[in-house]
Amino acid sequence: MCGIVAIYAYSDSSPAVDPGELRCIRDAMARRGPDAAGEWLSPDGRVGLGHRRLAIIDLSDAAGQPMRSLDGRFHIVFNGEIYNFPTLRNQLLSAGVPLRTTSDTEVILELFARDGLAVVEHLRGMFAFAIWDSEERRLYLARDPYGIKPLYYSQCAGTLRVASQVKALLAGGRVPTNLSPEGLTGFLCWGSVPEPFTLFDRIRQVPSGSVCIADHRGIREPLRYWAPRFVYDGQADRTDERAMAVAESQVRNALLDSVKAHLVADVPVAVFLSAGIDSTVVASLAREVSWGQLTTITLGFTEFRGRIEDETHDAERTAERLGTDHRTVHITKDEFLRELPRILDAMDQPTIDGINTYFVARAAAQEGFKVALSGVGGDEVFGGYPSFRRVPLWSRALRPVARAAPLCWLAQAFVRHGIAYPHPKAAGMLLYAQSMAGAYFLQRGLYLPEELRSPSLHPSDLSALVEAGLRRYDPVRDAQRNVPERATPHGVVACLEQSHYMRNQLLRDADWAGMHHSLEIRVPLVDRDLTAAVADLAARKWRRQAPKALLARAARPPLPQSLTARRKTGFSVPMAAWEDDLNGSRKRSGHWSRRWALRVLRALKPA
Known part of the structure; x- marks a missing residue:
């Protein structure tokens, strides 16, 4: 477990990487890695990698990061643990790869040198990593299937910054601190900030089960390689x-x-x-x-x-x-x-x-x-959660209500004007429980969107942001994206x-x-x-x-x-x-x- 940072000045008009900023971001994560600290700057000064280490596998200095590949083409910073690395390491050794350490970091690096981004299909564990390819001049980012390990990025003025923590990116002093309407509203809806948003407008998460590529044009759209719905889709009840x-x-x-x-x-x-x-x-x-x-x-x-x-x-x-x-x-x-x-x-x-x-x-x-x-x-x-019983039950029982528009309008008015207090979710049953995604939001949600339109529920200086967030972020639509096309009620929940x-x-x-x-x-x-x-x-x-x-x-x-x-x-x-x-x-x-x-x-x- 560690803290990682990468800075890529991809635009010709952006200044070279500032080593001081790199260290500031890295050392803001000192608690993530109290055992060692490392950094690497590319010869042209356009790329910088930093690492804070919590030594758990291969405790030697040889396993420190950033780490360079055997051919010198790739450099990696990695946070997490790969549990099947002994098996993968033996495969590399059998193929004649002269590994220098007994670390999982080197296994990822040399597998990437051989297989590229397909490496994520071989890894069993929790991970977030950044790999710099000096020949293609690309920065590769990847996150484990469930998103156990975090990875955040900010792209501003021709420079991409990546780190294990939001607060670390802010500690570098170059990332704007404007709040995100979607992140703010999402937090009030769920009680946690929904991926890929953060509380800050210019910081995003690399989505779980995804890889990203950054080149001279900046960071591209994430590519999804795994999601829970891939497993449950097609199950029969x-x-x-x-x-x-x-x-x-x-x-x-x-x-x-x-x-x-x-x-x-x-x-x-x-x-x-x-x-x-x-x-x-x-x-x-x-x-x-x-x-x-x-x-x-x-x-x-x-x-x-x-x-x-x-x-x-x-x-x-x-x-x-x-x-x-x-x-x-x-x-x-x-x-x-x-x-x-x-x-x-x-x-x-x-x-x-x-x-x-x-x-x-x-x-x-x-x-x-x-x-x-x-x-x-x-x-x-x-x-094991009550949601596995309640969500299918609510959606079946209340689906016919979706056709009763006057009832829904009445419920919406009750919630928005506080008439449903202290049980707004009771009125919300008419608004949301007709679908599995809506019923799930009703089960897990903190505030209903209709409640958030009341300025008394949040600080007055956030009212405009919340209103903008309600236009841009729909918690039920967000939940629906994770519902398999064909699955049992258990699989959906x-x-x-x-x-x-x-x-x-x-x-x-x-x-x-x-x-x-x-x-x-x-x-x-x-x-x-x-x-x-x-x-x-x-x-x-x-x-x-x-x-x-x-x-x-x-x-x-x-x-x-x-x-x-x-x-x-x-x-x-x-x-x-x-x-x-x-x-x-x-x-x-x-x-x-x-x-x-x-x-x-x-x-x-x-x-």
Whole structure:
């Protein structure tokens, strides 16, 4: 895990790369890579690459970056981990490529020298990289299939700037800080900024599962090589009559394969453990394939003691059953309030989530770990969220309402003028729930677009931007782009959850929250190979089986009924109580997440 930067002065009229700016951007990401720093400038001064290193695979100086290819033609900066690099490395060695290191970086570089951008089809892992081709004079950018690792770019006045963080690009001092109408409105609609936007108008994300090419004309349109809908498109909705044991075996083998791959490292790896099925299965499988002692870490909150949300006791029993070296860390309200300025400083893009990940990552780093496994992804693949039931139900039940225009106009007026308060989404059912994409937005959305037209809901200086954003960005149309043409209801919701909530919120939060503590968070349940192996089985209607039964049954020893039957609470934080305390004596209105969103927005937008 690292921080990368690339600057390409592609226009003849633009000045050469400023080494000072390159270092400014690079060193703004020092927490991403405290172990080493490197830079490279092309002989003509038109290209600069920078790197901050968190050493995890091949800890030697020889594996430092930027790295040059054997033939001298290519230079790379890379952030992430390639879990199948030992196999790919052996293939290169068998082909006579004289590799100099045991790093995954060199494997990517030499595969790129051989195969070009087709290299992304061979890589299993999380990655974002920039490769400079000195012969073709092109800069190649790529991001992993799910977008686990971030990659941002800004193109201004004939110069392209690329980095792992939005705030790092801004730290260079050459990128305008005008807010993005689409990014701002998207954040208020979803609670996270939807890809490819950011909060800033001149900064974009390289989309997940995409590659980009920049040449003397600047950056071209991204080329998509993978998306979740590629897996789910064409699935049939059927009840499976095969033996459950066959499916269990297939799923268990695929999960074991992914967890084992995600343990590849030259440093110790910990596991985040809650009372949920996902992290418990990951911990169980990791214990099964690990050679040494496994450390598990659980987060608890004083406000949750004695309540269903308190996961510490169940997690401790799981750790005892697995025989792990377990740590439980409790966070108090006062600690959150003291840490809040650092949390907001670490937050690279506005989000209403990530506080839990920030504190559990801090706990892991304080124990001396550089790597930890997380259970993120289990609900999105195996159908654990209420959305898998509600979204298809709502869309079927309310589809006829789409023809009742007067009712929809009335609902729109109710929401826009606040008549539907405090339950605007109830009226929103008539506006959005007729389609799967619309019902999903209603389930996951923060504010309805009609609400945002009320100036009282956001700072007055943002009203014009929000209005412009509402003209340019439609959250339902955005969601619809990720819906497969032919898929089961499960497949549609799986694509929506993986392409929105998981990608734009959970994975992005894991990156900024983990990297602030120089901790690499790996997600073995978010894996292209795993999804391809289990997606069809997870979508089938197994008789008398609870959601995620196939995932739960992969654990050894079997999970106790007290855990599998436990009411789902999520990896939650007592933000409602904490937000109320921040609000003080001022009048509180609406859900805490809405108040928190506005607080985050005020903190992250430029003065």
